[in-house]
Amino acid sequence: MGKGQAKMAKKSKTSARKFAFIMDPLERVIVDKDTTFVFMLEAQFRGHEIYFLGLRDLYARGPKVIARARQCELTRRGNPHYKFLDDGAEYPLEHFDAIFMRKDPPADAAYLYATMLLSLADSSRTFVLNNPAGLREANEKLYALNFPDAIPPTLVTYEIPRLKTFLDEQGGEMIVKPLDGHGGEGVFLVTAKDRNRGAILEAVTQYESRPIMAQRYIPEARNGDKRLIVLDGEPLGCMLRVPRDDENRGNIHVGGNCVKAPVTARDREICRMLKPRLERDGLYFVGLDIIGEYLTEVNVTSPTGVQEIDRLDGVNLEGKVIDFVESRVAGLKR
Numbered sequence: 001m002g003k004g005q006a007k008m009a010k011k012s013k014t015s016a017r018k019f020a021f022i023m024d025p026l027e028r029v030i031v032d033k034d035t036t037f038v039f040m041l042e043a044q045f046r047g048h049e050i051y052f053l054g055l056r057d058l059y060a061r062g063p064k065v066i067a068r069a070r071q072c073e074l075t076r077r078g079n080p081h082y083k084f085l086d087d088g089a090e091y092p093l094e095h096f097d098a099i100f101m102r103k104d105p106p107a108d109a110a111y112l113y114a115t116m117l118l119s120l121a122d123s124s125r126t127f128v129l130n131n132p133a134g135l136r137e138a139n140e141k142l143y144a145l146n147f148p149d150a151i152p153p154t155l156v157t158y159e160i161p162r163l164k165t166f167l168d169e170q171g172g173e174m175i176v177k178p179l180d181g182h183g184g185e186g187v188f189l190v191t192a193k194d195r196n197r198g199a200i201l202e203a204v205t206q207y208e209s210r211p212i213m214a215q216r217y218i219p220e221a222r223n224g225d226k227r228l229i230v231l232d233g234e235p236l237g238c239m240l241r242v243p244r245d246d247e248n249r250g251n252i253h254v255g256g257n258c259v260k261a262p263v264t265a266r267d268r269e270i271c272r273m274l275k276p277r278l279e280r281d282g283l284y285f286v287g288l289d290i291i292g293e294y295l296t297e298v299n300v301t302s303p304t305g306v307q308e309i310d311r312l313d314g315v316n317l318e319g320k321v322i323d324f325v326e327s328r329v330a331g332l333k334r
Contacts (some may be wrong), residue, residue: 017097017329019043020051020069022058022114023302024104026082035306036102037081038318040074046322050074051096052084055103055114065093065117093121097329099128101135102302105182111301112136127328130300131282138283141179141213143298146277150270150295153216158208160201166214167192173217176204182301189217220292224259227305228267228288229317231324233275235263236317237309238290260312270295285321 021040029037044050051069059066070088075081093099101118103111115132137143144151155166156179167174172192181187188200204212224240241256267290274295278286287303289296306317 016047016049017043017326018049018051018095019325020053020067020096020099021102022053022055022099022118023102025054026052026072026074027080029081031076031081033304033307035304035318036100036302037074038307038310039100039102039321041076042316042318042322043325044074046326051091052082055110058114058117060117060120063120065120066090067093067096067099093118094125096126097332097334098325099126100325101128101130101132104302105140106180107135107139107301108180124333127325127332129284129325129328130286131284134281134283135300137281138298138300139179140182140297140299140301141177143300144295147270147273147295150273151215152218152291152294152296155214156211157214158205158211160198160205160208163201163205163212163214164197167197170216174214175217176201176212176214178204178210178212190214215296218291218294218296224261225256225296226261226267226288226290227303227309228263228271228290229303229305229309230271230274230278230286230288231321232284233271233278235267235271236320237313237315238263238267239305239309239312258308258312266290266293274298284324 019040021036023036031037040050050072051067052072053067053069057068059068068088068090071085072082073085099118099121101115103114115135118128118132121128142156145154145156153170155163157163163176167190174190176188176190178186186204188204190197190200194200222243224242226238226240228238229236238261240259240261242259243256270288270290274288278284283298283300285303287299287305289299306321309315310317
């Protein structure tokens with residue numbers, strides 16, 4: 001059976017569901033990169049109804065949470081790449097079989113309040129990916145501290161003298177990053193010989209007014225920062241994001257090059273370490289950042305990389321994610 005036939009077979013066996021996506025505005029979607037976009041396309045292909053809403057489209061009246069949502073259709077080809085099928089309506093959260101919380105970072109106050117509202121959804125009637133309580137628990141930097149056998153030497157502190165001592169202990173090189181950063185924002189390589197060292201630490205800590213994370217610099221970073229996509233605790237696929245010669249960061253939006261990579265034995269070992277905690281916290285779909293043998297971050301808000309891995313490996317990871325969601329909603333009370 002060819003790929004097209006397999007997709008048609010999948011479509012014919014699937015009963016229509018209502019899937020809502022909480023995300024950034026559709027007009028800002030980059031159609032050949034955005035992971036949420038292909039989740040929506042895959043669900044749409046299978047005959048599900050697709051709804052769009054933003055954080056501000058959630059409100060509560062007493063204990064009942066309402067979503068102001070618009071049904072939409074998407075296409076890879078066309079300008080624009082989406083259209084709304086209605087002017088929007090107000091629905092209780094339980095109107096939807098599944099809600100995908102896919103708002104991009106930062107996880108600011110508005111984001112946290114939205115997860116609190118989503119926590120009021122009746123879980124026997126609506127499946128939320130990822131679990132809202134898990135999203136509140138899992139700061140994408142700090143969550144990795146739960147897995148000491150997977151991470152490099154790491155320090156979290158406000159204090160510049162403590163950071164300088166840690167730098168010396170790590171042989172004169174470390175990476176520093178803010179706890180609320182994303183996409184490589186505010187990430188610096190700090191070296192003991194750099195006369196800008198003090199200024200960098202002052203800037204990143206905002207003169208010791210906010211905590212930051214420091215980690216031992218891993219030389220394998222020059223070979224690439226691996227993004228490993230994990231579904232229900234199991235690795236789905238990965239790629240390396242290789243930095244440009246003039247960059248330390250491999251993030252795609254700052255020019256990192258996506259390179260095909262295998263899922264290694266160490267990657268699987270890291271997933272085994274994380275799986276019980278991920279299951280407990282309801283973090284079903286995550287993106288792990290791995291450099292060399294070390295886990296550096298656990299991305300939970302709106303992990304990306306699916307389209308790049310699809311192209312590199314000739315796979316359809318979004319299909320496996322929608323399979324998983326369909327399996328979860330199959331047992332819900334409707």
